[in-house]
Amino acid sequence: MNLFDVYPINDITIVKAKGSYVWDDKGEQYLDLYGGHAVISIGHTHPHWVKRIEEQLEKIAFYSNSIKIPLQQELAKKLGKVSGKEEYQLFLCNSGAEANENALKLASFHNGRKKIIAFSKSFHGRTSLAVAATDNKNYVAPVNESDNVIFLPFNDEEALEECFEQNGKKISSVIIEGIQGVGGINVAEEGFLKAIRRLCDKYGAVYIADSVQCGFGRSGKFFSHDFAGVNADIYTMAKGMGNGFPVAGIIVAPHIKPKHFILGTTFGGNHLACAAALAVLETIEAEKLMGNAVMVGKYLRDELQSIPELKNVRGRGLMIGFDVPEELKDLKKNLLLNQKVFTGEAKPNVIRLLPSLALKRRDAEDFIEALKEEISQLTSEQDVQVSDTTKA
Numbered sequence: 001m002n003l004f005d006v007y008p009i010n011d012i013t014i015v016k017a018k019g020s021y022v023w024d025d026k027g028e029q030y031l032d033l034y035g036g037h038a039v040i041s042i043g044h045t046h047p048h049w050v051k052r053i054e055e056q057l058e059k060i061a062f063y064s065n066s067i068k069i070p071l072q073q074e075l076a077k078k079l080g081k082v083s084g085k086e087e088y089q090l091f092l093c094n095s096g097a098e099a100n101e102n103a104l105k106l107a108s109f110h111n112g113r114k115k116i117i118a119f120s121k122s123f124h125g126r127t128s129l130a131v132a133a134t135d136n137k138n139y140v141a142p143v144n145e146s147d148n149v150i151f152l153p154f155n156d157e158e159a160l161e162e163c164f165e166q167n168g169k170k171i172s173s174v175i176i177e178g179i180q181g182v183g184g185i186n187v188a189e190e191g192f193l194k195a196i197r198r199l200c201d202k203y204g205a206v207y208i209a210d211s212v213q214c215g216f217g218r219s220g221k222f223f224s225h226d227f228a229g230v231n232a233d234i235y236t237m238a239k240g241m242g243n244g245f246p247v248a249g250i251i252v253a254p255h256i257k258p259k260h261f262i263l264g265t266t267f268g269g270n271h272l273a274c275a276a277a278l279a280v281l282e283t284i285e286a287e288k289l290m291g292n293a294v295m296v297g298k299y300l301r302d303e304l305q306s307i308p309e310l311k312n313v314r315g316r317g318l319m320i321g322f323d324v325p326e327e328l329k330d331l332k333k334n335l336l337l338n339q340k341v342f343t344g345e346a347k348p349n350v351i352r353l354l355p356s357l358a359l360k361r362r363d364a365e366d367f368i369e370a371l372k373e374e375i376s377q378l379t380s381e382q383d384v385q386v387s388d389t390t391k392a
Contacts, residue, residue: 010336017044020356020363022342033367034342038181038213038319038354041240042283046358049243052279053272062270071274078281079251083222085235088251089258092269096212096238097125099248102263103234104129104173107206110256113172117163117205119154121183124175124210133175135183154186157195164199173206174199178224181213181354184346185314185321193228200233206256207232212248213319216240217284217357220294220317227316240357245276289357293317296359303368309375320353321346327382331374338377339370 014030016023020043022030032040042049056071063069072092080086093099104116118124118133125131131139132146150167152159164171174196180186200207209232214224216237221227223235233256238248248268252258267273284290297317304313304322311323324331332351335341344352355363 019043020359030340032342033353033355034344035354039239039244040356041216041243042280043356043358048283049279052275056271056275061272072269075274075278082281082285087254090251092249093265094246094267095248097127097130099236099238099250100124100130101127103208103236103250107173109262114148115170116149117174118149118151121180123182155189155192157192164203168203171205173208175208177210179214179319184350190228194230197230209235211235212238217290218317218319242276243280247273247277293357296364300364318355321350324349328378334374341370
């Protein structure tokens with residue numbers, strides 16, 4: 001049997017990981033500024049994370065949600081403390097898509113409405129409702145298409161106001177990433193998030209803060225939406241929540257009341273998942289990783305902005321993007337092959353940096369040196385090609 005071919009794969013086999021580095025089966029070391037797609041939040045194989053999981057594994061790995069699991073309550077308490085949302089309620093699941101799916105569903109249960117507002121270049125997951133609210137036709141099968149989703153321009157307050165005026169009481173929820181990831185590191189403006197809060201209050205809609213990629217401290221605040229100074233009704237979480245262990249969840253404002261059987265999960269909130277998520281929160285708190293994300297992220301953005309070939313450097317904390325001109329289209333590939341540095345991308349021309357929140361300054365400095373070297377090499381090659389063309 002072959003694997004179902006759905007991803008373009010780099011011909012690299014990673015067999016070992018530690019901190020911000022990974023090693024392949026040939027012993028080659030790579031600097032990881034991709035974090036397995038923003039998943040590695042506290043560093044690969046962090047010793048506290050490993051110990052927490054190992055200790056739990058020796059006790060019990062799994063039982064269903066039909067019994068009390070005290071670790072879930074422990075996780076809820078710690079998450080409330082670190083995030084500052086202590087009055088919220090926690091529902092645990094397994095992936096970002098599930099988190100968004102449950103958030104959208106819960107909003108509809110809450111107000112009995114169907115319409116969803118989502119935004120251009122959004123990505124909310126690949127399950128049926130989450131993908132219907134995703135602005136990428138490559139991901140949406142015919143069976144997923146829905147006339148219940150209204151797509152608006154990102155950061156366009158006038159279009160948002162007009163949509164609410166026209167649809168008003170039909171709108172169940174507004175879902176927005178605080179910083180769009182797959183869409184290309186596009187930061188939601190603080191005024192725009194405040195407008196969402198105001199209009200949701202006015203019309204009785206639910207404000208869903210998709211924090212799957214931009215949450216869990218990556219921006220320098222626990223939720224990147226917090227920069228706007230307003231609270232969402234539901235926050236969705238995944239990726240960095242487990243540092244590589246599959247765990248996700250939503251936290252729900254107290255005015256949204258639970259009811260038996262409207263949500264459910266088999267594996268969500270299992271013992272190992274809770275242990276992994278607790279280890280992440282404990283490490284973020286003990287090692288002050290949100291502060292590190294701010295400091296190292298600022299260094300990276302400042303340095304990137306000083307490189308004239310790169311355009312539109314943007315982001316917050318350690319969620320950074322920049323545009324690459326056509327003549328440097330091989331930059332990401334060359335960083336990996338020549339400099340042994342993993343980075344992310346967003347089509348057609350964006351490089352994304354999504355490293356561990358524990359990324360050290362010296363590792364960031366090494367990356368900038370490697371980046372400058374590859375830009376210089378590509379620029380020199382372009383100059384030679386232009387010279388040869390002129391001579392011809």
